[in-house]
Amino acid sequence: MELYYTFSILIVLASFFAYINHRFMKLPFTIGIMLIAIIVSVMIRVVGISVFPKTTLSFFNMISEFDFTEVLMGAMLNFLLFAGALHVNFAELKQYQKPIITSATLGVVISTFVIGGIMFYIAPWLNIELPFIFCLLFGALISPTDPIAVLGILKQANVPKSLEIKIGGESLFNDGVAVVLFAVILQLAQTEDMVISFSSISWLLLKEAGGGLLLGSLLGVTASMALRKTNDYIVSVLITLSVVMGGYLVAAALHLSSPLTMVAAGLFIGNVGKRAISSVVIRDYVGKFWELIDAVLNAILFLFIGFELLLIPDLFGHWILGVAAIFVVLFARFISIWLPSFALPFLSTFNRNTMRMLVWGGLRGGVSIALVLSMANGEYKNLLLEITYFVVVFSIVVQGLTVGRVARRSIVVDE
Secondary structure: OHHHHHHHHHHHHHHHHHHHHHHHHOOOHHHHHHHHHHHHHHHHHHHHHHHOHHHHHHHHHHHHHOOHHHHHHHHHHHHHHHHHHHOOOHHHHHHOHHHHHHHHHHHHHHHHHHHHHHHHHHHHHHOOOOOHHHHHHHHHHHOOOOHHHHHHHHHHHOOOHHHHHHHHHHHHHHHHHHHHHHHHHHHHHHOOOOOOOHHHHHHHHHHHHHHHHHHHHHHHHHHHHHHHOOOOHHHHHHHHHHHHHHHHHHHHHHOOOHHHHHHHHHHHHHHHHHHHOOOHHHHHHHHHHHHHHHHHHHHHHHHHHHHHHHHOOOOOOOHHHHHHHHHHHHHHHHHHHHHHHHHOOOOOOOOHHHHHHHHHOOOOOHHHHHHHHOOOOOOOHHHHHHHHHHHHHHHHHHHHHHHHHHHHHOOOOOO
């Protein structure tokens, strides 16, 4: 009942904020909801206790008790990734497979260590104690581009198709690498005698990422065969729902990457399964259903990102480091794209305009916040949450609102 109560309030607030944005602010759907939530959060922190003490306390308790990490990483992310992958053209994605795979794997690792090294170097200048292992932890959780933020904003920004495929494709696949890196570094930070080797990390990555892709492909094949023999839109929708919900349970039981499972299943069903449906009407019903799921869950997610402001004890306690982290993350994004393209002969060298677009279009979002919230309470958790929030809000608001303008001003050469 408590979970239903919380979601009911979030749905009501999301619809109200969406209406305000639609009527007056005219911003992209998700960004408008998040900005209004941030404004409301600031008002609650400034005058809430003195004006509406009981309501403010009840709302704060509701937000603080809501398990954002479990709900996002265990439920919402699976639906959103499946819905996003369902509408991706696999032939177009395959055309750019080399830069996508490189960015989603090697790029995340490079970015993690660049961010960790620079943050460890600049933190003492600001009289902030941040051990190197926690700097690396921040690098791991902030390096992956967020699939929800990227897919939700790029499709409204009118960026060139080739860049939309590269950035969106990268964001769909890089969660597997980032989560494994984050989990390993977190264990190192919490367990002093933990033994980590290259082979153990490689096996963990192969098992989680490769196993997740394999499981998703099997689910996609099975669901596509069922869809081919179905001529009822309700049954077709239920089949796709069972892939997401049942697939997550199987992936969790086998300790595989559920995000990559959903991406593989969504790509397969979107490119093979939907074509197997004989009725155009049924295909349209399935597509519209998942578009609606995507929109509703995106509204709730970005609303909650805005309300996460209430969980930060002192947002401006380390604001200088938070602002510095914004530039560090952008620089690391540049290095993680430029270095592989420079060093690996099978990748085309990006020109300056393309590089600018790839760097600016790599948005961070709810996944980073969910990862930092998954940490056990400790002396560095609030600090990492604070600087992560700075980066995420800047990424979604500033980069998200200007990515289309950057694309229009850039003369993009298609690699």
